[in-house]
Amino acid sequence: MKLITAIIKPFKLDDVREALASVGVQGMTVTEVRGFGRQKGHTELYRGAEYSIDFLPKLQLEVAIADDQVERAIESLCASACTGKIGDGKIFVTPLEHVVRIRTGETGETAL
Numbered sequence: 001m002k003l004i005t006a007i008i009k010p011f012k013l014d015d016v017r018e019a020l021a022s023v024g025v026q027g028m029t030v031t032e033v034r035g036f037g038r039q040k041g042h043t044e045l046y047r048g049a050e051y052s053i054d055f056l057p058k059l060q061l062e063v064a065i066a067d068d069q070v071e072r073a074i075e076s077l078c079a080s081a082c083t084g085k086i087g088d089g090k091i092f093v094t095p096l097e098h099v100v101r102i103r104t105g106e107t108g109e110t111a112l
Contacts, residue, residue, distance in 0.1 A: 006081065013030065019077065
């Protein structure tokens with residue numbers, strides 16, 4: 001089992017959700033986050049004053065999936081979240097040692 005964590009632009013959420021659902025991903029957790037990478041923020045003008053926005057709004061998706069779904073999920077996530085511009089985001093894949101469904105007590109891949 002793997003945990004896929006992806007940082008994406010907020011307006012791409014619906015596209016990503018549909019793409020992941022089409023490859024069999026049944027659930028995900030979405031968190032509003034702020035950060036920067038190579039994009040390094042930007043400056044804006046407000047009432048004549050210029051100010052710097054260092055941390056840009058992003059969404060963090062977390063998806064727990066079986067090992068055999070990882071590559072398809074990554075491919076669909078990349079295709080649906082890509083705008084071709086700086087700041088599209090990152091995908092991190094980490095191993096999951098143990099998963100438990102609280103309601104039923106199921107463990108492992110059956111708990112996903």
